[in-house]
Amino acid sequence: MSISKEPYRPLIVAFCCNWCSYAGADLAGNNRLAYPADVKIIRVPCSCRVNPTFILRAFQRGADGVILCGCHPGDCHYTSGNYYTRRRMALLFSMLDYLGIERERTRVEWVSAAEGAKFAATMNDFCETVASLGENKRLEDLRCKK
Amino acid sequence: MQEITRDTLISRAKELLASGEVDRVYGWKRGEFCYDVTPALFTDAESLEKDFEWGDFCGANLSKYLVEETRKSEGKILVFMKPCDTYSFNQLLTEHRFDREKVYVIGTPCAGMLDPKRIRDHAESFTSVVSDENGVTVSTLFDGDVKLDRSEVMPDRCLNCKSKKHVAYDELFGEDGGTIASGRFDEVEKIEKMTPDERFEFWRGELSRCIRCNACRDVCPACTCEKCVFDNPNSGVENKAAENSFEEQMFHIIRAFHVAGRCTDCGECSRVCPQQIPLHLLNRKFIKDIDGFYGEYQAGAEVGSRAPLVDYTTEDIEPSDAVKGGDENA
Amino acid sequence: MRKITLDRLDEFFAAVAGKLKLYIPVDTAGGAQFQQWRAGAKMSDALNTTRSAKDFFFPQTENLMEFKTEGKKIEIIDVRRENEDFAIFGVRACDVRSFDVLDRAFLSEPADTYYQNRREHGVIFSLACSKPAETCFCGTFGIDPANPKGDIVCYKTDDAIYMEAKTEKGANLMDSVSDIVAEDEGGDGESAVNAQKEIISERMKKLPLASLSTDKFGGDKTAKFFDDPAWKSLSESCLGCGTCTFVCPTCQCYDIKDFNAGNGIKRFRCWDSCMYSEFTKMSAGQPRLTQLERFRQRFMHKLVYYPANNDGMFSCVGCGRCLSKCPIQMNIVKVMKNLGEGGENNG
Amino acid sequence: MQRIGVFVCHCGTNIAGTVDVAAVSEALKNEPGVVYSTNYQYMCSQAGQDIIKNAIAEHGLTGIVVCSCSPRMHEATFRKTAAAAGLNSYMVEIANIREQCSWVHKDMKTGTEKAIILGKAAVAKVNLNAPLTPGESPVTKRALVIGGGIAGIQTALDIADAGFPVDIVETKPTIGGKMAQLDKTFPTLDCAACILTPKMVDVAQNDKIRIFSYSEVTDVKGFVGNFDVTIKRRARYVKEDVCTGCGACTEKCPQKKIPNEFNLGMDNRRAIYIPFAQAVPKVATIDLDHCNMLKNGKCGVCAKVCAAGAIDYNAKDEYIEEKYGAIVAATGFNPISMDKFDEFAYSQSKDVITSLEFERLTNAAGPTGGKLLRPSDGEHPRTIVFVQCVGSRCDSCAQKGKEYCSKICCMYTAKHAMLTRDKYPDTDVYVFYIDVRTPGKNFDEFYRRAVEEYGVHYIKGMVGKVSPEGGKLMVQASDLIDNKQLRIEADLVVLAAAIEPDRSARPLATMLTASMDTNDFFTEAHPKLRPVESPTAGVFLSGTCQGPKDIPETVAQAGAAASKVIGLLAKDKLMGNPCVAHSDENMCNGCSTCENVCPYGAITYEEKEFRMPDRTTRIRRVARVNEAVCQGCGCCTVACMSGAMNLKGFKNEQILAEVDAICR
Secondary structure (H helix, E strand, O other): OOOOOOOOOOOEEEEEEOOOHHHHHHHHHHOOOOOOOOEEEEEEOOHHHOOHHHHHHHHHOOOOEEEEEEOOOOOOOOOOHHHHHHHHHHHHHHHHHHOOOOHHHEEEEEOOOOOHHHHHHHHHHHHHHHHHHOOOOOOOOHHHOO | OOOOOHHHHHHHHHHHHHHOOOOEEEEEEOOOOOOOOEEEEEOOHHHHHHHEEOOOOOOOOOOOHHHHHHHHOOOOEEEEEOHHHHHHHHHHHHOOOOOHHHEEEEEOOOOOOOOHHHHHHHOOOEEEEEEEOOEEEEEEOOOOEEEEOHHHHOOHHHHOOOEOOOOOOOEEOOOOOOEOOOOOOHHHHHHHHOOHHHHHHHHHHHHOOOOOOOHHHHHOOOOOOOOOHHHOOOOOOOOOOOOOHHHHHHHHHHHHHHHOOOOOOOOHHHHHOOOOOOOHHHHHHHHHHHHHHHOOOOOOOOOOOOOHHHOOOOOOOOHHHHOOOOOOOO | OEEEEHHHHHHHHHHHHHHOEEEEEEEEOOEEEEEEOOOOOOOOOOOOOOOOHHHHOOOOEEEEEEEEEEOOEEEEEOOOOOOOOEEEEEEOHHHHHHHHHHHHHHOOOOOOHHHHHHHHHEEEEEEOOOOOOOOOOHHHHOOOOOOOOOOEEEEEOOOEEEEEEOOHHHHHHHHHOOOOOEEOOOOOHHHHHHHHHHHHHHHHHHOOOOOOOOOOOOOOOHHHHHOOOHHHHHHOOOOOOOHHHHHOOOOOOEEEEEEEOOOOEEEEEEEOOOOOOOOOOEOOEOOOOOHHHHHHHHHHHHHHHHHHHOOOOOOOOOOOHHHHHOOOOOOHHHHHHHOOOOOOOOO | OOOEEEEEEOOOHHHHOOOOHHHHHHHHOOOOOEEEEEEEOOOOOHHHHHHHHHHHHHHOOOEEEEEEOOHHHHHHHHHHHHHHOOOOHHHEEEEEOHHHHHOOOOOHHHHHHHHHHHHHHHHHHHOOOOOOOOOEEEOOOOEEEEOOOHHHHHHHHHHHHOOOOEEEEOOOOOOOOHHHHOOEEOOOOEEHHHHHHHHHHHHHHOOOEEEEOOEEEEEEEEEOOEEEEEEEEOOOOEOOOOOOOOOHHHHHOOOOOEEOHHHOOOOEEOOEEOOOOOOOOOOOEEOOOOOHHHHHOOOOHHHHHOOOOOEOOOOOOEEEEEEEOEEEEOOOEEEOOOOOOHHHOOOOOOOEEEHHHHHHHHOOOOOOOOOOOOOOOOOOOOEEEEEEEEOOOOOHHHOOOOOOOOOOHHHHHHHHHHHHHHHOOOOEEEEEEOOOOOOOOOHHHHHHHHHHOOOOEEEEOOEEEEEEEOOEEEEEEEEOOOOEEEEEEEOEEEEEEOEEEOOOHHHHHHHHOOOEOOOOOEOOOEOOOEOOEOOOOOEEEOHHHOOOOOHHHHHHHHHHHHHHHHHHHOOOEEEOOOOOEEEOOOOOOOOOHHHHHOOOOOEEEEEEEEEOOOOOEEEEEEEEEOOOOOOOOOHHHHHOOOOOEEEOOOOHHHHHHHHHHHHO
């Protein structure tokens, strides 16, 4: 057993759609609503731009959790993108669960541009959940281990 | 009812060739052993007479060959199809993968194929297999004859046949059947009921055998990409041999995802896997989820139907709810 | 000749495993596979393993080296791990022959040191066959399944395994476990083994492929077969997957690639398949553009090109794996029978 | 290899307070491709921008990363800065180290670490950026308005007023739409015809406007600024340019018993007819189905009486093709069929009518000359029951009617009730309602007047059954407030039928690749922010085809749609968003999956010839993205199995590089 001085911090990749969730994250910033620095945001035009490959790649490279944020259903800037996201991710997450990968490591959350508080709360909650699971062991690529 | 035999099919194929309706025939060709049947193109009566095979080992789904073959000339191709093959045929048409006008489909009846792998479990070094309504008689080189129940040597995909109905044909031999309420999701449910740890161990055990020969992909009638992402160095997922467990999972998850909503559950992937990985259980998971989340959908049942992943309703299930079923004992 | 009764086989395995890593064939959901022996592991009765034994010397993937960059600096890290003693138990005559084929490829100058090290550190317990399968045709290549080569040759009867060390490496290992497996002095070993051999040779004659011959092939036959019209119909339905090459004990092609792991570059080699459309792709494209050309390459290599460069040795050992594993049941036997028969549809 | 410059902004203490900016710019120096890295107080200031411009020139930068506030704040600024220094605008990436770093993390150490990682991700992305140029396409300066009701009329007039030519396509022989059939309008009670017909005349007289009446759109190709539209002009067997609209033919035609659509079948017209006196264009039309001459060649009366010689029995349908820069859908509505509501005895009694029929009954130009008379016997009704929400706000399980509120019924029923009581004080008027919804300027006041001044009996409750009995209508209903069952002996029952989009809307939407909701109303590009635009660029929505509306709302929306069209047509060229999808045709399967998920119809297919490895050629179906139409959501890129489809500016490789950099 290794004893490290610093407590374990998870690595979290958040994909945020440009129009709602990325703006929601900005609003969280404007309002100085803190959440852990473990969260690193990647901006995409729409949640429907997120390919399952990106999620698996994040896990391969050492992410412990991946969260997708998009506009609320019905509010997509592109009218229907997040509806496709919803189907794709429902099936993908169910498949990951079927393979025995902890379902808590993946999440989809709808965050509007007005929901800075929700963004921060979601990230706090997600970080805590993933931290309690510990390091991702089931979808890891040993070559990429630090 | 007229009995359908190899000769029935050959004589019809010869007629169609002679009349000029078709100029080539995609069928199955016999080889060294009873099960040694290869998909093959026939262009004349003589070779049909000599080599054409129709029987318990004509499991190969010929629909995928049409993608390339129809592009080769303007002539029409006669192709023989079992009920399950016709679903793949329709799915390929839905995706505009070939021109329907260039194909003449003869639907052939199917009582379920036999699986040489399962026969070997009961009879080593076998040379011939005779099946009739009483069962299957396997002749071996060194152990004499072995009598078996047909169900003992049928592959899973035939034991759990979803349909005896031909959903596409120009001409049908034998009577058409209907769709069957099979137990094809039983295995999936069994896995769903395991704890996450058990599920992980189960799949680790199965997928770790993968040798990345790509047979599952290359035989799959839904995998007809001009360039597969796994062969494309720019895709971010390309690799020639799975270096570790991550890559095994990556390959099979992405492949299953790419065929989700398009997979007709023909079972070719599991048939060809040299390592006997039950790949159909991945595809069936998606099919089961799709049926459960978005209403029953059978890929290939109709040409032009909208696959669940290119469709949506405003009331669809949330991803967070989608994974709540099945493992409450976790 | 030494003898171990089957009821004491576990003891023997335990003793060998105490000296080095031991691999034995074990039944799995994917057929028989070589696995590292652990207490309680039961040896498979299957004729042969799904994957061949070449994996031990020429693994499917192998890390060659690593690089790390820090700013503008580059550091090379040695990750070689092939200097570890091991033994494989139960290798059949066909697979043992495959090592000769691989040796000619990998040990000719300049020798492949990764392969070479593994060969030096590996001990092969070969096992004579008793019941060949319908797909077997090792006899075609002059292999006698009753007399396999190897460091230690084993014969299995109903109640015992008889072993004979054929090399110094084999003898040393056997000596180190002699307290478990003793010399069969004055025993019935000789006669039991001979009886076995008798049975096998009778059975070999009954095999459906017993008459398959290599007569028309050889290193000087490029011109004869290269433009044979049969290639078209033979390759027509080939899916271009790599199953035949990956289960083949003699296929030896590999690719060397770099994997950027973020924390450094890992250079590895992995099996490649001449059946793949990307095989030996260069900036100008790949040299064999169609599946027909790729298909032809594989079999011409086994039956013509390899013998041309290796004193007439064919690079097929007749193990029959491709016969049972090819998704579309196309295989070297059909190729051998159809080539040179002067027609597209001869079969 | 790129030559990348990194510019870390302090933003005063906004960033520098929690992030060690010097450490960030130092750390990023070692990243692949980075040749220059610095930090400055305010990068967005003129001085900061000059630092960037100078560095681009001095170091020959091919890409820049600005670590600063959110790209939503200053991405446009820094793109302009880059462009001013001769660097392509799309070679700029922003690492958001303010809103998403310094402002949400308190600790200098973690803030700095994260800022470095975000910077690395931006550098990794820029390494794979390619210069992008917005596509340009010309704009055809002509608009098409589909539908000639008040919505289409208003839109056309406004566009024409701005100087652009407009064509109106109307399926009926005349423009005017539903409003032409109305009597008075709420809440001001001015006469519909009095305010509509002058507009119709304006349309007819406007030389920028062409009216294709008795016509329909049969095909739409092209994209924003460049639509190619085919219009079918149905043969009316009367030469439009010759007919004077004198009406002589419509009086002499021997076919007299044809139900008059304009009066909803409550009286008859001839086989040659002008729908109503103020029709525009005011020309006669021969009804092919009923004309003896056209059916069996036996008649020809109209040709004999036509002094102008306008009749042409040999006329054929004509197809005209025209180019447009913008298309406005204004296809309007219809009351739903009452077939499924037989509990109200609509099919059994002539005295059960819809509200639109009531409009005609009270209209001076209607079948009764404006006198309110029972259709069955021409008697003056003494008791009238109005039933609200017939087919509106229905339970989805009921399998009939619509789930939505038709919005206009409460107000027109109040109008009907009030007008009835005003003209016929001896008539009792009952209104059965679920809720009375009167949000709108002067609406509630109007409704209260109906109740308080005019003594209309408003009863909260639904009518259960209407049964004709001895010339009367027995109305069974419940009064939910007094909680009792009511039986009313009525002379006339008026059903406020729900309204639904015109049936022509669905096929039109398909042609336009515009999306529709489940009720066949057109969907907006954004329900709040772009309510008069369809998600398909260049297609705009006017009137009730987008959702139930009253006249003022319709006119307002019509004007809004017109202003959007004018804004579009005022441009000579359209600059596209360069971050659009692109399909690699060598990898494309032509499977249509991307087309299926594209909300804009931006993807089309073509057959293309390819050289095969064996030197033969093959024809393959491949996708082509219309860059002028694509909005860059990227949905297609994920739907595409082969990865042939990629999104410029957010390529798979770029996003993967960001992931890698973050997870390194």
